[in-house]
Amino acid sequence: MAGARRERDIHAATLELLTEVGYDGLTIEGVAARSGVNKTTIYRWWPSKDALLGSAMVEADVLAIRLPDTGSLRGDLESLLRQIAALLTGPDTSPVVTALLGAATHRPELGEVVRRFFADRLGRELPMFERAVRRGELRDGVDPATVMDLLAGAVWVRALLRGQPPRPAYVRETVDLVLRGCTS
Amino acid sequence: MAGARRERDIHAATLELLTEVGYDGLTIEGVAARSGVNKTTIYRWWPSKDALLGSAMVEADVLAIRLPDTGSLRGDLESLLRQIAALLTGPDTSPVVTALLGAATHRPELGEVVRRFFADRLGRELPMFERAVRRGELRDGVDPATVMDLLAGAVWVRALLRGQPPRPAYVRETVDLVLRGCTS
Amino acid sequence: MAGARRERDIHAATLELLTEVGYDGLTIEGVAARSGVNKTTIYRWWPSKDALLGSAMVEADVLAIRLPDTGSLRGDLESLLRQIAALLTGPDTSPVVTALLGAATHRPELGEVVRRFFADRLGRELPMFERAVRRGELRDGVDPATVMDLLAGAVWVRALLRGQPPRPAYVRETVDLVLRGCTS
Amino acid sequence: MAGARRERDIHAATLELLTEVGYDGLTIEGVAARSGVNKTTIYRWWPSKDALLGSAMVEADVLAIRLPDTGSLRGDLESLLRQIAALLTGPDTSPVVTALLGAATHRPELGEVVRRFFADRLGRELPMFERAVRRGELRDGVDPATVMDLLAGAVWVRALLRGQPPRPAYVRETVDLVLRGCTS
DNA sequence: CTCTAACCGAGACGGTACGTCGTGTCTTCTT
DNA sequence: AAGAAGACACGACGTACCGTCTCGGTTAGAG
Numbered sequence: 108m109a110g111a112r113r114e115r116d117i118h119a120a121t122l123e124l125l126t127e128v129g130y131d132g133l134t135i136e137g138v139a140a141r142s143g144v145n146k147t148t149i150y151r152w153w154p155s156k157d158a159l160l161g162s163a164m165v166e167a168d169v170l171a172i173r174l175p176d177t178g179s180l181r182g183d184l185e186s187l188l189r190q191i192a193a194l195l196t197g198p199d200t201s202p203v204v205t206a207l208l209g210a211a212t213h214r215p216e217l218g219e220v221v222r223r224f225f226a227d228r229l230g231r232e233l234p235m236f237e238r239a240v241r242r243g244e245l246r247d248g249v250d251p252a253t254v255m256d257l258l259a260g261a262v263w264v265r266a267l268l269r270g271q272p273p274r275p276a277y278v279r280e281t282v283d284l285v286l287r288g289c290t291s
Numbered sequence: 292m293a294g295a296r297r298e299r300d301i302h303a304a305t306l307e308l309l310t311e312v313g314y315d316g317l318t319i320e321g322v323a324a325r326s327g328v329n330k331t332t333i334y335r336w337w338p339s340k341d342a343l344l345g346s347a348m349v350e351a352d353v354l355a356i357r358l359p360d361t362g363s364l365r366g367d368l369e370s371l372l373r374q375i376a377a378l379l380t381g382p383d384t385s386p387v388v389t390a391l392l393g394a395a396t397h398r399p400e401l402g403e404v405v406r407r408f409f410a411d412r413l414g415r416e417l418p419m420f421e422r423a424v425r426r427g428e429l430r431d432g433v434d435p436a437t438v439m440d441l442l443a444g445a446v447w448v449r450a451l452l453r454g455q456p457p458r459p460a461y462v463r464e465t466v467d468l469v470l471r472g473c474t475s
Numbered sequence: 476m477a478g479a480r481r482e483r484d485i486h487a488a489t490l491e492l493l494t495e496v497g498y499d500g501l502t503i504e505g506v507a508a509r510s511g512v513n514k515t516t517i518y519r520w521w522p523s524k525d526a527l528l529g530s531a532m533v534e535a536d537v538l539a540i541r542l543p544d545t546g547s548l549r550g551d552l553e554s555l556l557r558q559i560a561a562l563l564t565g566p567d568t569s570p571v572v573t574a575l576l577g578a579a580t581h582r583p584e585l586g587e588v589v590r591r592f593f594a595d596r597l598g599r600e601l602p603m604f605e606r607a608v609r610r611g612e613l614r615d616g617v618d619p620a621t622v623m624d625l626l627a628g629a630v631w632v633r634a635l636l637r638g639q640p641p642r643p644a645y646v647r648e649t650v651d652l653v654l655r656g657c658t659s
Numbered sequence: 660m661a662g663a664r665r666e667r668d669i670h671a672a673t674l675e676l677l678t679e680v681g682y683d684g685l686t687i688e689g690v691a692a693r694s695g696v697n698k699t700t701i702y703r704w705w706p707s708k709d710a711l712l713g714s715a716m717v718e719a720d721v722l723a724i725r726l727p728d729t730g731s732l733r734g735d736l737e738s739l740l741r742q743i744a745a746l747l748t749g750p751d752t753s754p755v756v757t758a759l760l761g762a763a764t765h766r767p768e769l770g771e772v773v774r775r776f777f778a779d780r781l782g783r784e785l786p787m788f789e790r791a792v793r794r795g796e797l798r799d800g801v802d803p804a805t806v807m808d809l810l811a812g813a814v815w816v817r818a819l820l821r822g823q824p825p826r827p828a829y830v831r832e833t834v835d836l837v838l839r840g841c842t843s
Numbered sequence: 844c845t846c847t848a849a850c851c852g853a854g855a856c857g858g859t860a861c862g863t864c865g866t867g868t869c870t871t872c873t874t
Numbered sequence: 875a876a877g878a879a880g881a882c883a884c885g886a887c888g889t890a891c892c893g894t895c896t897c898g899g900t901t902a903g904a905g
Contacts, residue, residue, distance in 0.1 A: 112881065129397050136860060145883045150862065205396040212393035212451050213313050213386075222454045253445065253464055256453075260444020261437065267396050269440075270406045280437055288472030296850065296901085320891060329852045334893065480876070498765050502865060513878050518867065570765075577764035580757040580819050581681050590822045621813065621832055624821075628812020629805065635764050637808075638774045648805055656840030664855065688886060697857045702888065 111152045116142040118163040122203060125160065130206040135159070157216040160207070169203050170194065170224055174231055180239035180289075184282045187232070188258055192273040195266040205267060229255060249289050257285055295336045300326040302347040306387060309344065314390040317344070341400040344391070353387050354378065354408055358415055364423035364473075368466045371416070372442055376457045379450040389451060413439060433473050441469055484510040485517060486531040490571060493528065498574040501528070525584040528575070537571050538562065538592055542599055548607035548657075552650045555600070556626055560641040563634040573635060597623060617657050625653055663704045668694040670715040674755060677712065682758040687711070709768040712759070721755050722746065722776055726783055732791035732841075736834045739784070740810055744825045747818040757819060781807060801841050809837055 111117065120142035124133050135156060139146040153159040164170070172194075175186035194200045211221040229252055236251040261281045265273045295301065304326035308317050319340060323330040337343040348354070356378075359370035378384045395405040413436055420435040445465045449457045488510035492501050503524060507514040521527040532538070540562075543554035562568045579589040597620055604619040629649045633641045663669065672694035676685050687708060691698040705711040716722070724746075727738035746752045763773040781804055788803040813833045817825045 131397070134860060135862085146861095147863085147884085148882060151881080202397075208452065209393045209396035212389040213315070218454065221452055225448075225453050249468065250464065253461070253468065256445035256448045257441045257465060257469065260446070260448040261440035262444070263448065264409075264440045264444040268392065268405055269409050270402060277437070280434065281441060284433065284437065284469065284472040285441065286472070287475045288468040288470070291471045291475035318891060319893085330892095331853085331894085332851060335850080503867085504865060514866095515868085515879085516877060519877085524866095573764040576820065577761045580761035581683070581754075586822065589820055593816075593821050617836065618832065621829070621836065624813035624816045625809045625833060625837065628814070628816040629808035630812070631816065632777075632808045632812040636760065636773055637777050638770065645805070648802065649809060652801065652805065652837065652840040653809065654840070655843045656836040656838070659839045659843035686886060687888085698887095699858080699889085700856060703855080 111148065113142065113144050113148065114152070117144055117149060117152075117159070118166050120144075121159055121163040122167055122169070125163075125206055126199065126202040129202060130160075130210055133160070133206075155216065157210065157214045160210075161217055161220040164203065164207055165220065169200065169207070170228075172228060174235065176235070176238070180235070180242070180244040181282060181286055183235050183239075184254075184258060184286070185278055188262055188273075188278045188282060189275070191259055192262050192266065192278065195262065196272045208263075208267075244286075245289050246291075254285060254289065258282065295332065297326065297328050297332065298336070301328055301333060301336075301343070302350050305343055305347040306351055306353075309347075309390055310383065310386040313386060314344075314394055319343070339400065341394065341398050344394075345401055345404040348387065348391055349404065353384065353391070354412075356412060358419065360419070360422070364419070364426070364428040365466060365470055367419050367423075368438075368442060368470070369462055372446055372457075372462045372466060373459070375443055376446050376450065376462060379446065380456045392447075392451075428470075429473050430475075438469060438473065442466065481510065481512050481516070482520070485512055485520075485527070486534050489527055489531040490535055490537075493531075493574055494567065494570040497570060498528075498578055501574075503527070523584065525578065525582050528578075529585055529588040532571065532575055533588065537568065537575070538596075540596060542603065544603070544606070548603070548610070548612040549650060549654055551603050551607075552622075552626060552654070553646055556630055556641075556646045556650060557643070559627055560630050560634065560646065563630065564640045576631075576635075612654075613657050614659075622653060622657065626650065663700065665694065665696050665700065666704070669696055669701060669704075669711070670718050672696075673711055673715040674719055674721070677715075677758055678751065678754040681754060682712075682762055685712070685758075707768065709762065709766050712762075713769055713772040716755065716759055717772065721752065721759070722780075724780060726787065728787070728790070732787070732794070732796040733834060733838055735787050735791075736806075736810060736838070737830055740814055740825075740830045740834060741827070743811055744814050744818065744830060747814065748824045760815075760819075796838075797841050798843075806837060806841065810834065 117138060120138045121133070124137050124141055128137070133156065135149050136146055138144075138159070139149055149159065153162065172187065172190050175183045177183050177186060194204050207217060208221065211217045232255060233251060236245065236254070239245045258281055262273045262278070265271050265277065301322060304322045305317070308321050308325055312321070317340065319333055320330055322328075322343070323333055333343065337346065356371065356374050359367045361367050361370060378388050391401060392405065395402045416439060417435060420429065420438070423429045442465055446457045446462070449455050449461065485506060488506045489501070492505050492509055496505070501524065503517055504514055506512075506527070507517055517527065521530065540555065540558050543551045545551050545554060562572050575585060576589065579585045600623060601619060604613065604622070607613045626649055630641045630646070633639050633645065669690060672690045673685070676689050676693055680689070685708065687701050688698055690696075690711070691701055701711065705714065724739065724742050727735045729735050729738060746756050759769060760773065763769045784807060785803060788797065788806075791797045810833055814825045814830070817823050817829065
């Protein structure tokens with residue numbers, strides 16, 4: 108049963124190299140060399156580069172988001188969005204996150220990791236919306252998932268497809284627009 | 292200046308292979324074999340797989356969107372979103388589009404293609420918003436780019452990150468939510 | 476000192492595999508799998524594939540020759556040669572024997588096994604020649620070792636280097652030629 | 660059509676390494692490194708280690724034998740045998756020759772090389788026997804192939820299986836014995 | 844209607860990484 | 875004491891593409 112003895116070393120090397128050389132520059136041989144482990148050892152435990160990346164990311168909790176509780180939905184959403192924007196643009200996190208999300212579109216293995224993560228995060232965000240409903244900040248019939256799609260999607264499009272880091276003003280603007288739609 | 296005599300063949304083979312075997316399965320050698328052209332001929336004209344892909348996609352106008360004019364902003368936006376959703380999920384288009392957008396995150400060359408495309412499309416969408424302003428469907432101070440970020444981003448997140456094809460009801464819901472925010 | 480408890484199983488598996496897949500196809504891992512023994516167990520008792528092969532062959536007495544006593548040197552030699560030819564060409568024995576003799580040329584360990592075997596067999600053949608001397612079938616000054624070199628060598632060259640199985644007529648011819656030289 | 664540009668380098672490296680590290684120590688990667696050629700280049704032209712070895716040996720004419728014409732069959736045969744003995748025991752040639760002959764027993768590809776060589780050499784030796792017949796040194800009904808089998812086989816058995824280099828006295832003894840059988 | 848420049852095919856190559864197999868070693872746990 | 879179980883470093887395997895180079899042909903438009 109057991110598992111790889113040097114798993115931590117291997118995961119660490121994987122993420123280091125990912126940030127340094129990017130998804131395509133990342134090779135199993137490179138990870139082996141960096142982690143001081145033999146190539147075959149990696150193949151023993153992970154069937155593919157993607158599987159390795161996936162487990163490294165899960166273990167490292169790369170996409171971790173602190174769930175805010177600021178007292179208002181507006182504050183909570185702005186906090187969330189700023190964190191997402193930081194993940195997508197921060198020098199440390201951006202290579203890893205974009206690699207993951209980029210590859211997820213054509214790599215079933217990583218797609219699954221991402222889907223699981225999004226489902227899980229949505230579950231953890233629900234209380235935020237429940238608090239908002241109790242405070243009367245949200246009219247009935249608004250699906251939290253849709254709200255998160257809109258806001259996270261906007262930041263994502265801005266940062267990665269338009270190539271414009273989402274600044275605080277932009278975050279406020281999008282949250283404001285969506286919140287108006289959620290109350291009116 | 293000129294250009295490759297067999298450019299059309301090569302572009303066609305590129306897109307065919309892209310849909311068949313995906314971004315990573317796509318190789319210059321494969322394109323050469325499929326298009327009946329020698330490998331060196333491809334290298335003569337395109338410095339990289341991404342450059343080739345980029346030019347093939349531009350030429351094929353893969354991301355083409357018909358700009359609607361339905362008489363109402365709601366109708367226009369729903370039409371746009373449905374088209375985007377179709378691109379992201381259609382059996383013919385999805386492999387190409389996701390390959391492009393996935394690779395764009397870590398491939399400067401393709402990122403540039405995407406950014407240019409988005410900027411251009413936004414420009415072509417502006418008249419739609421100007422008509423809406425004239426019709427009084429949009430309060431002042433709403434940035435069309437932000438609206439498109441929100442809506443396109445939501446569809447994108449749904450389709451590619453959550454793995455749930457955006458159905459018509461979802462499209463209506465998001466447009467409704469955003470439009471409420473645009474008028475209130 | 477002791478010895479492996481499962482030595483017989485291991486030896487059996489070794490020879491089976493040798494006949495099935497040949498010298499180069501024979502692997503320690505294969506022997507372990509076939510004999511139901513752990514790889515480390517084999518390494519505990521034999522330092523190398525060759526050592527294992529050597530001991531398996533010695534134990535199995537693969538090169539065993541019945542020493543004939545037909546009443547005449549001609550009959551004795553023909554009997555011996557036929558046995559050698561059978562060893563070199565028989566479907567069961569040939570893979571083992573040729574593996575051993577082939578490897579002996581560049582594997583000290585197996586070379587030693589072979590040399591010991593040849594020396595031993597010569598010793599057991601000597602009485603045959605002594606009987607012949609007593610019967611006056613052999614002039615003085617003929618070295619039995621040379622006679623055996625000539626005859627065994629001829630069969631060996633035929634069978635393995637020329638790729639022509641030595642037929643009975645051939646055996647008779649060579650024995651006749653050498654015997655003429657031994658009496659004249 | 661063409662062929663490998665660096666064929667000579669590769670063949671040279673092959674034979675050098677064969678003498679230095681033996682048949683089993685010889686690797687394609689080693690040959691590539693020694694010859695300054697890339698591994699794939701070797702695989703482009705030779706499907707296996709054996710094929711490479713075979714062509715290297717054919718080209719190098721490793722088993723070359725000068726055909727003597729001393730005026731007597733005895734002289735011719737002694738010359739031949741001394742050459743064979745030298746091939747089998749000389750510091751330069753022995754590794755190559757024993758590797759070839761050892762591997763020939765279980766490597767079809769090399770077996771074919773050896774068989775072709777022996778057939779060819781026998782053809783070139785025939786005139787020697789025809790001269791002997793004309794001189795009356797050979798009775799009718801003696802097959803030259805058998806004579807060569809006996810003599811070459813004896814030297815071979817001595818050198819490689821008994822591990823005793825065949826000295827001149829031994830060569831004379833075997834030739835004498837066989838020649839007696841050929842005339843009586 | 845040629846001639847010349849642009850383009851192409853072919854063949855060979857050095858190179859990186861792949862994913863696999865087998866080696867021989869080591870430690871720990873089980874009879 | 876012997877063996878089973880599992881992890882490992884290591885070396886080589888044979889393969890796929892990469893990107894580059896040289897050489898010799900083909901094509902097609904400008905003179």
